[in-house]
Amino acid sequence: MYGICNLSIVPLRLEPTDLSEMVNQLVFGEHFTVLEKFKKWSKIKLSYDGYEGYIDNKQYENISEELYHQLNNQEQYYSGELIDFIFDKDNNLTTVPLGARLPFYKDNSFSLNDKTFSYEGKVNHGILNKQSIVETAYHFLNVPYLWGGKTPFGIDCSGFTQTVYKLCGFKLLRDASEQATQGDVLSFIEESEPGDLAFFDNEEGTITHVGIVMNDYNIIHAHGKVRIDKLDHSGIYNTDTQQHTHKLRVIKKIV
Incomplete structure (x- = not known):
């Protein structure tokens, strides 16, 4: 199973409980492998750096294996604003922080699963100088x-x-x-x-x-x-x- 973070910032915890310490965070657009899924929590492994921890099942979307591998092989675009908004087709707003990933970004829009979002802020892309x-x-x-x-x-x-x-x-x-x-x-x-x-x-x-x-x-x-x-x-x-x-x-x- 695979998933992607569809909220601005989500805690990744050491143990499967809200009382457990936060050891890391997911920001919007980060994808991962679901190692184990329980009633309220999933143990996940981030694709970007291999970090493992527990995430609330209500705070991510499932994605297909095909999409997971597409995201691994795709050029990466990130929000370059300290804080900004993305809009879906119904003009619902979601905040995204600096470093949020914008999957399949092109011409001020990107997609997450079957949803398309618009984003008009600064974008970081490619390898910059030192x-x-x-x-x-x-x-x-x-x-x-x-x-x-x-x-x-x-x-x-x-x-x-x-x-x-x-x-x-x-x-x-x-x-x-x-x-x-x-x-x-x-x-x-x-x-x-x-x-x-x-x-x-x-x-x-x-x-x-x-x-x-x-x-x-x-x-x-x-x-x-x-x-x-x-x-x-x-x-x-x-x-x-x-x-x-x-x-x-x-x-x-x-x-």
């Missing part, structure tokens, strides 16, 4: 931190980097520890360029944080909110508290 990574990251500045979030209404550190890279045409895995397995290691911070990823670990050596390198040894990352701090050989230096908050582990060049 400088676009930092430019896109600025759109999320001051967005509040939210565990499992990946939208302008709340985002976590790896949701931030994944979404920014996605909008620029590059694929990252979901969690910081997974993203750290991608790309090439840089030996020194001086080798880094704007758009590279910096990873940080805890006292046990587990990678728990990630941010995007900027010019002049700055970094943009989600910590309390999406913010800009200084990056040095020790890690992140918080410009508000005047202290280091994260210990640098490695810098990776993805692009």
